[in-house]
Amino acid sequence: MSFTGVGEWTSPEFDVDQPWRVVWSTEQSILTLERRTSDGQFDTVIGFQTGSGDGQSEVSQPGSYRLGVRGSEESWQLRVVPSR
Secondary structure, eight states: OOEEEEEEOOOOOOOEEEEEEEEEEEOEEEEEEEEEEETTTEEEEEEEEEESSEEEEOBOOEEEEEEEEEEOOOOEEEEEEEOO
């Protein structure tokens, strides 16, 4: 599953049935990626980037989640992928 946006954002709820991670690309000076519970409550920071570029989160376990993007008002792309 993929998400693209500009600025701060919180995803709709999604379900994953296997261990997963997020890979991202950003043009932001600062990007903070949050994992949130299915009801939108903050759980933990799973990614942080200063400057434009790419990155990936640590592995998260199966379940129901939301993602939150925090940082400046630049564009970003996220993909939820199975962990390898």
